[in-house]
Structures are given as C-alpha cells and as structure tokens.
Amino acid sequence: MKIGEVARRTGLSIDTLRYYEKLGLIDPPWRQGGQRAYDDNIVKWLNFIKLLKATGMPLADVETYARLRREGERSSAARREMLEHQRAVVLAKIAELQECVELLDYKIMNYAEIEARHRAEDGRKDQTHDH
Template sequence: MKIGEVARRTGLSIDTLRYYEKLGLIDPPWRQGGQRAYDENIIAWLKFIRLLKATGMPLADVETYARLRRDGERSSVQRREMLEHQRMVVLAKIDELKACVELLDHKIMNYAEIEMRHRAEDGLKEQTYDH
C-alpha cells in the first residue's frame, strides 16, 4: 500500500511517516515504481507506536523499543520490562488525574453552593421590597 493510504488509515501525516522511517521506528518500505510501498502489517505497528506515545513514553524509548522489536523474541525480556515500567507511569498519571478530578469536583460544588446562596439572598431581597 502507498504512503497516502497508510497515512489515511493511521491518522498520521505523510511527513510523520517519513520521520518515523528516518528515526528507525518503522523499517524502510520497499519501492514500487519509485514510490514507497508498505506491507499491511505496518498499520498495527503504527497504531501501537501511537498508543505508546499516548502513554507518555518518550520518543527515545519508543525508538529503543522499535530497535529491540527487530531483534525478535530474544529481546522479549527488555520489551516486557519497558512496557511494565510504562504501565506504572500510566497508573501514576491516572492517580494524579483522579486527584485533579476530585479537586475540580470540590471547587465546582463550592461555586454551585455560592450561586445557590446568592439566588436565595436575591429572592429574600425581592420579597422584602414587595411589602
């Protein structure tokens, strides 16, 4: 498949795909009539790279992972350890985000109570002026 099709199916730009090739994240594609041609398997690999990046994994670590992947099964220990480490990073981020949500919920509730109090006070003032 051509680079445009890979870009469309993965949501990555053509420039990003070329950059990933330059970094060694993806293997150089074979050429067909002077144009890059990719195997179908590239789609799953690129989606996995996007997932790693979404976890906050630094690009240098993604590059290391890609290099280890080329080594096949003999690098499975290192790759598993990298993924376990990144999993811990993600879980810590989830805990941090949960604390942020709790704080936001507290502040939102606080402002809602202030607004209700002001509406109640404004209602009392209107009743006082009506008499």
C-alpha cells in the same frame, strides 16, 4: 499500500511517516515503481507507536522499543520490562488526574453552593421589597 494510504489509515502525516522511517521506528518500505509500498502490518505497528506516545513514552524509548522489536523474541523480556515501566507511569498519571478531578469536583460544588446562597438571598431581598 502507498504512503498516502498509510497516512490516511493511521492519521499520521506523510512527513511524520518519513521521519519515523528516518529514526528507525518503521522499517524502510520496499519500492514499487519508485514509490514506497507498505504491507498491512505497518498500520498495526504505527497505531501501537501512537499508543506508546500517548502514554507519554519519550521518543527515544519508542526508538529503543522498535530496535528491540527487530530483534524478535529474544528481546521479549526487555520489551515487557519497558511496557511494565510505562504502565506504571500511566497508572501514576491516572492517580494524579483522579486527584485533579476530585479537586475540580470540590471547587465546582463549592461554587454551586455559593451561587445557590446568592440566589436564595436575592430571592429574600425581592420578597421584602414587594411588600
């Protein structure tokens, strides 16, 4: 498939795809009539790269992972270790975000209680003024 199709299917820009090629994250495509041509596996690989980046993995580590991937099965232990490390990073971030959600929930509840008290006080004031 042509680079535009890869961009459309992955949501990455053509410039990003060329940059990834330059960095060695993706193998140089073969040429078909002077244009880049990619096989279907590139979409799965690019989606995996997007996932790694979404986890917060530094681009240098993604580059290392891509290099190890080219080595095949003999690098499986190193790649597994990288993924285990990144998984721990993600779990720590999830725990941090859960604490943030709990604090936000507390603050939201607190403000809702304050607003309810003010409405109740305003309601009592309105009743005393009606008489």
